[in-house]
Amino acid sequence: MTETSRRGVLAGAAAAATWGALPIARARAQAANTIKIGVLGDASGTYRDLGGPGSTICVRQAVQEFGAQGFNVEVVEADHQNKPDVGSTIARQWFDRDGVDMITDATTSSVALALNQLVKEKNKVMLNSGAATSDLTGAACTANTIHWTYDTWMLAHSTGAAMVRAGGDTWYFITADYAFGHALERDTSEFVRAAGGRVLGNVRTPFPGTTDFSSFLLQAQTSRAKVIGLANAGADTTNCIKQAAEFGITSRGVKLAGLLVFITDVHALGLQTAKGLVMTETFYWDLNDKTRAFTGRVRPRMPANAPPSMVQAGCYSASLHYLKAVKEMGAAAAKADGAATVARMKAMPVVDDAFGDTSIRADGRRITPAYLFEVKAPAESRAPYDYYKLLQTTPADEAFRPMAAGGCPLVRS
Incomplete structure (x- = not known):
């Protein structure tokens, strides 16, 4: 230790002894005026590219744009490893010890469902x-959670219904064996059957950890279904698509329905492999002038200079709206009552460059238009990440499950 630093330590000790509780009082006052946002997602596994560090970067972008508004904002992050017990342990520690007020990202449905109950118990916000x-x-809806960016019903309604209309009336599902995959297969199957189609079978793949989908793809091919529905996401989806191409399955007239495909997946596949894929998103960086402006602000800090995914853009949008609600309520009131903060968010219009003007329903569903895209062929792409052409837009009030049909106890009949 240098003489300068030694003197600094001694001076600090003397000040603490002299003024006693003053530093503690200041620390408590600062904590009471500090909002803490926790970004809890997959930082190392299947969903790292579509969420991970990029989600934290987008949250920090929201904090930066919100600026100094009379209270401090801190952002912390952690990796839930796609395990509900790990995610719950981290969140409980954040709430009980670290003063975290709001959790966002929450990639992986099994983790989110576990957090949903914990957030309600602690009266925080997710x-x-x-x-x-x-x-x-x-x-499973609660007064403390808002579902921000997309969901399985919306994906099934847009992508699944479009595939059936195009002649894909027999389906076989390759499904990630956890809450997300089950919900996506269930919701898509309902649309297939409602449109007069048939589900010929399904196979459940262990999650996480499956990388070889060859036997599952061959089972699907044997069913003679016209469409193989991929009720998975991230690296699982890209592995399925790559391996289907290697086996020549799509060259035999079978269609792959990527029920949840992100721009990060298309980039990993390459346009030569991904061309013609149809998928639904609520955000695309090149959709309009505002999405391009938001992307231009955040992209220089994103991993590999990639544009944000739908999930990452959702973290930005949700965090920005949350901070606006905190400003209206006051930091102390927002910290004291998560349900009241969510109620304030529902009462306010949601406006940002990533999604435009949207709103939040009583059941906690943030509604936004859903966009059905087709992946371009290599010759159609003009620049890196120029990957999508828009096929159709479903208006916000039609894109998501009708509120009365969801069974949310917050909705009065």
Whole structure:
């Protein structure tokens, strides 16, 4: 230790002895005026590219844009490893010890469903951008959670219904064996049958950890279904698509329905492999001038200079709206009552560059238009990440499950 630093330590000790509780009082006052946002997602596994560090970067972008508004904002992050027990342990510690007020990202439906109950118990806030299960605004809905970006019903309604209309009336599902995959298969199957189609079978794949999907793909091919529905996401989806191409399955007239495909997946596949894929998203970086402006602000800090995914953009949008609600309520009131903060968020219009003007329903579903895209062929792409062409837009009030049909106990009949 240098003489300068030694003198600094001694001076600090003397000040603490002299002024006693003053530093503690200041620390308590600062904590009472500090909002803490926890980004809890997959930082090392299947969903790292679509969420992970990029989600934290987008939350920090929201904090930066919100600016100094009379209270401090801190952002912490952690990896739940796609395990509900790990996610719950981290969140409980955040709430009980670290003073975290709001959790976002929450990629992985099994984790989000576990957090949903913990957030209710602790009267905190969860703004879910990454998990897909529509149960979060159905039977599992609470006054402390908002489902922000997309869900399995919306994906099934847009992508699944479009595939059936195009002649894909027999389906076989390859499904990630946990809450998300089950919900996506369930919701898509309902649309297939309602449109006069048939589900010929399904196979459940262990999650996480499955990388070889060859036997599952061959089972699907043997069923003679016209469509193989991929009720999975992230690296699982890209592995399925790559291996289906290697086996020549799609060259035999079978269609792959990527029920949840992100721009990060298309980039990993390459346009030569991904061309023609049809998928649904609520955000695309090149959709309009505002999405391009938001992307331009955040992209220089994103991993590999990639544009944000739908999940990452949702973390930005949700965090920005949350901070606006905190400003209206006051930091102390927002910290004291998560349900009241969510109620204030529902009462306010949601406005940002990533999604435009949207709103939040009583069941906690943030509604936004859903966009059905087709992946371009290599010759159609003009620049890196110029991957999508828009096929159709479903208006916000039609894109998600009708509120009365979800069974959310917050909704009065």
